[in-house]
Amino acid sequence: MEDPIFSPPLHRQRHQFVIDFIKRNKPQKVLDLGCSECTLLKQLRFHREMELLVGLDIDGATLKKKMHGLAPMSTDYLQPSDDQLRIELYQGSVTQRDARLRGFDLVTSIELIEHLTLADVERFSEVVFGYMAPVAVIVSTPNFEFNILFPGKTGFRHYDHKFEWSRAEFKSWALKVCLDYGYEVEFTGVGEPPPGQQESVGFCSQIGVFHRLGGRAVCNMMFCDDAEDEFSYTLLYSKNYPSLHDNNILQRVLVTEVLSGAEKLRRKWAEETNGERDAADTQAEGDWEERHRASEQHLEMEEKQTDVFLLVEIPSSEVEISVNQMDCKTLQQAEQQRGFWRSIRKLRKKICFGLMAEDNRSLGKCVSVPLAVLWSGCPKVRALGGSLSNLRQLLMDHPGVTLSQDGSAVLLNDQEHEEEYDDLEDSGYAEARQCSHSVEPEEDWDANV
Structure with a gap:
């Protein structure tokens, strides 16, 4: 009935009114009375100004059917919020007391009271404003005066409505509540009438926004009494959303950021280092080829030489390759294979990095990324860690992180160089080593280096 007249639909306008109020006032504890299918709660969970979001309805079957729609989504686990949020659903009547729902910052009652008898409205007033005593209450209810604008409509808007108040009747009830329970109220509404009829019929849904006199301080004083607590409602659903206030979640997110940041730094340093070495590699390749040509000339003169030695200069070290019982033709064929040269070139880089050292060969080579560098270069790590010592x-x-012995740096496996070593073994260099050791088994390539 409402949807064809209003854009956006009237129920969305009522919910948006609540959302806008929450954005302005930022209540931490919010209770929606008569939450029914949890439509408003599903919207409010995305506004993380609050830490507790509760729904109450007398229809437990509907709550059980709709409550799973309030569960966290996958993105809530992948990107946990800095803010805490707990959602609870209770089955119960707004005319009954329950101590768990006292002292909220905001209670909403959207199109609810017209479903109560007038006697129950009195009990509703006493429970909500007198016992629950929230800081603020938003009550919306149909404005009976607006009904004349619905063509062909007689009576109330819904078959379950026990009454529908005029603006004067709603105002009279609201002012009595303020007088009895210490609130002040402002009147507004949603669903504007056609131009020129605002004064005569008012809003389609009239809204009263109640504020407790004295605010939060008065509420705190009220709950210091020794009155016995009452628990009338049944808890049907309770869920804590992922939050960085949970130490386990904080640690998981922090570790992900640390490893990601450390890997980015490792790659950056590797690119800078490789860039500096490329020029040296080019020069070294030219020197090696020049010396290799000289070696070929020597082989042509001594075709049947038993032992042939190639000397390859490497910065700060020399590698001597012994090729036994190999004639010139066989050597030249081997040298024509590009994979052989690439293997030697990669090996040269490995020796420069010290990756072939005997003490590292079984454990692998690690890159050390200081925590202080991560702390200064990664804002999210700094925000999550709180302090360098806490980080x-x-x-x-955490078992997924390896720190240096003094705990000052993160250790990462140097995967780039491990892959290079695998390429070297696949290129056929292993067979060349085996050939060179066939005559002198006591020789060890790594030992010579």
């Missing part, structure tokens, strides 16, 4: 402590307790 170190969180990482020390």
Whole structure:
């Protein structure tokens, strides 16, 4: 009935009114009375100004059917919020007391009271404003005066409505509530009438926004009494959303950021280092080829030489390759294979990095990324860690992170060089080593280096 007249639909306008109020006032604890299918709650969960979001309805079957729609989504786990949020659903009547729903910052009652008898409205007033005593209450209800604008409509808007108040009747009830329970109220509404009829019929849904006199301080004083607590409602659903206030979640997110940041730094350093070495590699390749040509000339003169030695200069070290019982033709064929040269070139780089050292060959080579560098270069790591010492402590307790012995740096496997070593073995260099050792088994390539 409402949807064809209003754009956006009237129920969305009512919900948006609540959302706008929450954005302005930022209540931490919000309770929606008569939450029914949880439509408003599903919208409010995306506005993380609050830490507790609760729904109450007398229809438990509907709550059980709709409550799973309030569960966190996958993005809530992948990107946990800095803010805490807990959602609870209760089955119960707004005319009954329950101590768990006292002292909220905001209670909403959207199109609810018209479903109560007038006697129950009195009990509703006493429970909500007198017992729950929230800081603020938003109550919306149909404006009976607006009904004349619905063509062909007689009576109330819904078969379950026990009454529908005029603006004067709603105002009279609201002012009595303020007088009895210490609130003040402002009147507004949603669903504007056609131009020129605002004064005569008012809003389609009239809204009263109640504020407790004295605000939060008065509420806190009220709950210091020794009255016995009452628990009338049944808890049907309770869920904590992923939050960085949970130490386990904080640690998981922090570790992900640390490893990601460390890997980015490792790659950056590797690119800079490789860029500096490329020029040296080009020069070294030219020197090697020049010396290799000289070696070929020597082989042509001594075709049947038993032992042939190639000397390859490498910065700060020399590698001597012994090729036994190999004639010139066989050597030349081997040298024509590009894979052989690439293997030697990669080996040269490995020796420069010290990756072939005997003490590292079984454990692999690691890159050390200081925590202080991560702290200064990664804002999210800094925000999550809180302090450098706290960051170190969180990482020390996590099995997915390897720290240096003094705990000052993250250790990463140098995967780039491990892959190069695998390429070297696949290129046929292993067979060349085996050939060179066939005559002198006591020789060890790594030992010579």
